[in-house]
Amino acid sequence: MDSRFTQLINKLREQGHRMTPQRAAILKAFTENPSHPTVEQVYEQVRREFPMTSLATVYKTVAMLKEQGEIIEISLGAGSSRYDAARLEPHAHLICTGCSRIVDVDDSQLAVAPEYLAEKYGFNLHSQRVDYYGLCPSCQAAGQSQNQP
Amino acid sequence: MDSRFTQLINKLREQGHRMTPQRAAILKAFTENPSHPTVEQVYEQVRREFPMTSLATVYKTVAMLKEQGEIIEISLGAGSSRYDAARLEPHAHLICTGCSRIVDVDDSQLAVAPEYLAEKYGFNLHSQRVDYYGLCPSCQAAGQSQNQP
DNA sequence: TTTCTATTGAGAATTATTATCCTTTACACA
DNA sequence: TGTGTAAAGGATAATAATTCTCAATAGAAA
Numbered sequence: 001m002d003s004r005f006t007q008l009i010n011k012l013r014e015q016g017h018r019m020t021p022q023r024a025a026i027l028k029a030f031t032e033n034p035s036h037p038t039v040e041q042v043y044e045q046v047r048r049e050f051p052m053t054s055l056a057t058v059y060k061t062v063a064m065l066k067e068q069g070e071i072i073e074i075s076l077g078a079g080s081s082r083y084d085a086a087r088l089e090p091h092a093h094l095i096c097t098g099c100s101r102i103v104d105v106d107d108s109q110l111a112v113a114p115e116y117l118a119e120k121y122g123f124n125l126h127s128q129r130v131d132y133y134g135l136c137p138s139c140q141a142a143g144q145s146q147n148q149p
Numbered sequence: 150m151d152s153r154f155t156q157l158i159n160k161l162r163e164q165g166h167r168m169t170p171q172r173a174a175i176l177k178a179f180t181e182n183p184s185h186p187t188v189e190q191v192y193e194q195v196r197r198e199f200p201m202t203s204l205a206t207v208y209k210t211v212a213m214l215k216e217q218g219e220i221i222e223i224s225l226g227a228g229s230s231r232y233d234a235a236r237l238e239p240h241a242h243l244i245c246t247g248c249s250r251i252v253d254v255d256d257s258q259l260a261v262a263p264e265y266l267a268e269k270y271g272f273n274l275h276s277q278r279v280d281y282y283g284l285c286p287s288c289q290a291a292g293q294s295q296n297q298p
Numbered sequence: 299t300t301t302c303t304a305t306t307g308a309g310a311a312t313t314a315t316t317a318t319c320c321t322t323t324a325c326a327c328a
Numbered sequence: 329t330g331t332g333t334a335a336a337g338g339a340t341a342a343t344a345a346t347t348c349t350c351a352a353t354a355g356a357a358a
Contacts, residue, residue, distance in 0.1 A: 018324050054338040077224040094272050114281055123243050125283035134274035167355050203307040
């Protein structure tokens with residue numbers, strides 16, 4: 001079974017997108033980083049291998065992935081957006097308001113009722129976002145104050 | 150029983166916050182507008198009554214309300230954040246990716262498992278965000294394309 | 299009233315993201 | 329293996345949202 005990275009490369013190629021070394025490195029960075037990185041973080045990572053890469057290229061790649069529904073944007077209101085391209089199956093996030101850590105949560109209990117809502121309100125749903133905000137164990141221990149999301 | 154607006158005014162007063170006419174108007178605009186307005190929209194509304202009000206004042210008020218946990222920010226990645234200060238009870242949103250309309254959803258089925266997660270992952274949760282993205286009935290009828298959130 | 303300090307207003311500054319525009323290059327096809 | 333062409337890249341300017349700054353104003357407690 002192919003990795004998410006390989007699958008994504010193939011899918012994009014089939015759709016007629018060109019595969020440049022920069023683009024492949026960006027895709028690799030996004031799909032293989034489980035910490036929900038920012039554009040800036042991916043940019044730094046890619047630059048270690050391709051030092052001439054432009055930040056604009058990372059943004060353009062993100063825009064393309066969004067169009068394809070292959071990346072999920074987690075915008076927290078303040079600072080840069082975080083991205084989740086490692087996994088597409090619907091899942092929830094635990095977001096620490098102390099240190100901004102984002103933890104993925106897989107739980108059958110969480111994938112609730114989109115089809116029920118679709119019927120009740122007439123919406124045709126295509127994606128979802130379920131985030132819980134709070135303090136992670138280490139920030140609780142450190143006695144961090146709770147900033148709002 | 151007092152309105153959300155009145156309750157909020159009282160709570161803030163008790164906490165030692167001063168109540169200026171601008172601030173009261175901003176609070177009223179946020180708490181009594183059910184359409185999840187942006188800062189800019191509240192600013193426009195408040196200016197009709199107090200034309201000298203500054204946009205910065207609205208932002209400062211939002212920051213204060215965030216600190217108090219009295220407003221929920223819905224940042225959509227592109228454009229301005231939307232705010233929900235009309236109701237604090239946990240509820241979900243149906244967000245139309247065609248016209249950006251945000252519909253509140255009250256449903257017991259949706260308030261899932263925070264305490265369960267808190268235990269499992271050791272997080273101390275204080276708020277949540279449950280958003281479903283899709284097309285509202287009128288955008289479906291209009292054949293709008295589905296932009297990602 | 300007076301005093302004290304939170305709050306305001308106006309605009310500058312900052313930050314993230316998008317747009318521009320010219321160059322480079324992936325890739326289909328000869 | 330070349331070649332044409334349009335997609336993609338790079339550098340930087342532009343835009344948009346939000347935050348900061350600081351002097352002036354005005355709640356509210358005494």
